[in-house]
Amino acid sequence: MRWIIIFTVIFAALGAAYLWFTSLPSAKQLDTADSFFSNEASYKQVADNIAYSENDRNDLDIWDAENSTNAPKPVLIFFYGGSWNSGEKDHYSFAAKAYAARGFLVVLPNYRLYPATVFPAMIEDSAAAIAWTHDNIADYGGDPDNIFVAGHSAGAYNAVMPALDPQWLGRLGKDNNIIKGVVGLAGPYDFYPFSSDAAKASFGKASRPETTQPINYAHPRTPPLWLASGDKDTLVEPRNSKSLTKKTNELGGSAKYTEYKGIDHYQIVMALSRPFRGQASVLDDSVAFMREQMDQ
Numbered sequence: 001m002r003w004i005i006i007f008t009v010i011f012a013a014l015g016a017a018y019l020w021f022t023s024l025p026s027a028k029q030l031d032t033a034d035s036f037f038s039n040e041a042s043y044k045q046v047a048d049n050i051a052y053s054e055n056d057r058n059d060l061d062i063w064d065a066e067n068s069t070n071a072p073k074p075v076l077i078f079f080y081g082g083s084w085n086s087g088e089k090d091h092y093s094f095a096a097k098a099y100a101a102r103g104f105l106v107v108l109p110n111y112r113l114y115p116a117t118v119f120p121a122m123i124e125d126s127a128a129a130i131a132w133t134h135d136n137i138a139d140y141g142g143d144p145d146n147i148f149v150a151g152h153s154a155g156a157y158n159a160v161m162p163a164l165d166p167q168w169l170g171r172l173g174k175d176n177n178i179i180k181g182v183v184g185l186a187g188p189y190d191f192y193p194f195s196s197d198a199a200k201a202s203f204g205k206a207s208r209p210e211t212t213q214p215i216n217y218a219h220p221r222t223p224p225l226w227l228a229s230g231d232k233d234t235l236v237e238p239r240n241s242k243s244l245t246k247k248t249n250e251l252g253g254s255a256k257y258t259e260y261k262g263i264d265h266y267q268i269v270m271a272l273s274r275p276f277r278g279q280a281s282v283l284d285d286s287v288a289f290m291r292e293q294m295d296q
Contacts, residue, residue, distance in 0.1 A: 043065060044063070045063055049061065055112060058109075060089065061089055061096070062107050063093065064100055074148065075133060075142040076183075077107040077133055079126060082154055083153070085114040089108040095272050102283070104290075105137065111126060126161065127168035130174070131169060134174060149163060152187075154198075156186065156188075156227075164214055164218065177221075179223040181226065184228070185268050185286075186229050186233055186236050187214075187227065188240050190215040190243045192210065220253045224255070225255040228282065229241045230265065231259050232264040234264070234265070235264075241257055256289065
């Protein structure tokens with residue numbers, strides 16, 4: 001009887017744990033799974049919920065390696081995805097840990113979401129986070145002359161737009177050349193006419209829809225771009241990254257496209273986490289790109 005009770009308790013605990021885990025948002029599930037593989041003692045948050053602007057959801061976290069040196073570190077600002085209507089920086093520490101382990105000081109911003117806001121709020125917030133980082137990151141051990149921006153899906157859009165269209169950083173007294181390079185994972189850059197419900201909701205009321213499209217701001221002086229997609233991505237088709245890469249290079253800019261075989265829209269960001277890192281070399285390839293820009 002005692003063993004029956006013990007097994008019952010164990011199975012009940014496992015069932016409760018499973019229900020708790022599956023109730024989490026998908027990104028938080030990934031973040032939780034990553035924590036079992038990562039040596040969390042090797043990482044630390046050096047800032048938590050720091051306001052970078054006065055708007056709601058304009059706060060950010062900063063991550064560093066535990067054994068950080070005193071030398072200024074290159075900085076990566078990572079914008080999460082979520083169709084511009086969902087997402088939370090606290091669910092993406094797996095990305096921060098991955099890049100912190102490669103020697104970057106990582107900034108994870110929140111930004112305003114639909115239905116509270118629509119275009120161009122997400123770009124205004126991205127530009128504000130970049131400007132704040134440029135002004136303040138030296139206080140946290142970062143190098144303001146080596147700032148990179150990155151993102152997945154909607155977050156890739158948020159990273160690319162202020163890098164290509166100078167008006168957003170210009171409104172804050174900054175030039176987009178403060179961005180050393182851009183890493184875009186499965187981003188939408190050429191998606192008009194709007195077909196998805198998420199795009200219609202966030203961009204459908206724009207008076208000039210063409211101004212919402214990164215492809216229309218490609219130019220020869222863009223910060224270098226590294227754009228990646230999985231060939232199995234049916235949510236944000238690889239043609240977005242291919243088109244922006246092609247146009248940027250045709251105009252005399254610098255852009256590189258990398259495609260991962262057998263990888264879909266979500267697996268490309270999952271590959272930053274330890275449990276799934278073997279599926280695609282996204283982390284190593286993006287770091288190599290950024291290191292290359294730092295050497296120039």
